Amino acid sequence: MFHDGFPNNLRDDVSKVVKLISQKTNNNVTIGVSEDIVDYFQNNYVINFPYRIYYIDNSDEFMHSLNEQQKMIVHCIYSRSCDGLVRQKHLNSLLLMDYDDWSIPYIVKICDEYVLDILEMTYEILKDQDTERIKNFCLQNNVSFCKSYHRMISYWNEYYRFKYDNFQQYVGRKLFRDCFGFSKSMERRKNGSL
Template sequence: MFQDGFPNHLRDDVAAVVGMIPHKNNENVTSGVSQDTIQYFQDNTMIRFPYRIYYIDSLDEVIDNLSLRQKMILHCIYSRSCDGFVRQKHMFSLLQMDYEDWAIPYIVKICDEYVVEILEMTYDTLKEQDTERIKRFCLENIVPSSKSYNRMISYWNEYYRYRNNDFKKYIGRKLFRDCFGYSKSMECRRKEVRETYHLK
């Protein structure tokens, strides 16, 4: 499953990382990986990774033994953790690196979720960077990117509207528009794609 979330040329590195992940689940969970998956296209190739993983976090000494690229892979994998603090920890580490294009789907996906502190952290980092690579990825994935934008809005409406009543000032909106390049035209193109391919 994890191999499908990275380019083929990383197969050995992914295998090495997966082999070092403690395959011990969090309490009350029988499987280490959710059946639900996230799918994107990148460089005309479908990539797919678990919506959630339930493995306990890797120890720092395990991470220290990995190469720089393998650390990047590990941070991507753990950005799907069921524990919000673990997701935030690994996404922070990933964003401090000179991350490669194949890490972008993990960065985009974590930003449509409900932990506003992760959105704030991600925006604070990306606003200082050139995010053209991320914007190109989102354009390549108009339908899932638009769904992510709408999902982010739904979490704002459910959890954060009481303290951020003006959506135009909400950090999630700023992140998607300033760093991911979301615009009204993307929503229009999403509708065109859905109608063309009869997508839901």
């Protein structure tokens, strides 16, 4: 279930991590992962991972026993948690690491969601960094990235418009444009007018 979200050369590391993840779910939900899948294209292969996982976060019990790459895998997996605080905790840890390119889909995906604290945290960490690798990934996944941009806008419109009435200054817009490279030309390319 999680192996398809990472390059094949990480198969053993992913297997080790998956064995450590608790099978107990939040609020006794009867499924561990959602049926909805997120798909991206990266480095000539398709990766996909669950939109949400419902397993409780027991990573504090085993993180000390993992190498850096395995820790990145843990952070990526838990960035899909149904608990926003868990998503934020693991994304923060991931962004503060020297993260590999294969973790970029997880970083981008979490930013089209509704938790404003995650957008603010991500922007604060990335705004002064070289995000060219992220921009290249977003360009490679232009159609789904543009959908993510519009999804971010819809959450702003639904939940944050009255608090942040100037969309030009909204942190989600700044994150997608400054750090992820969204532009009108990407939108035109998505619609086939370039």
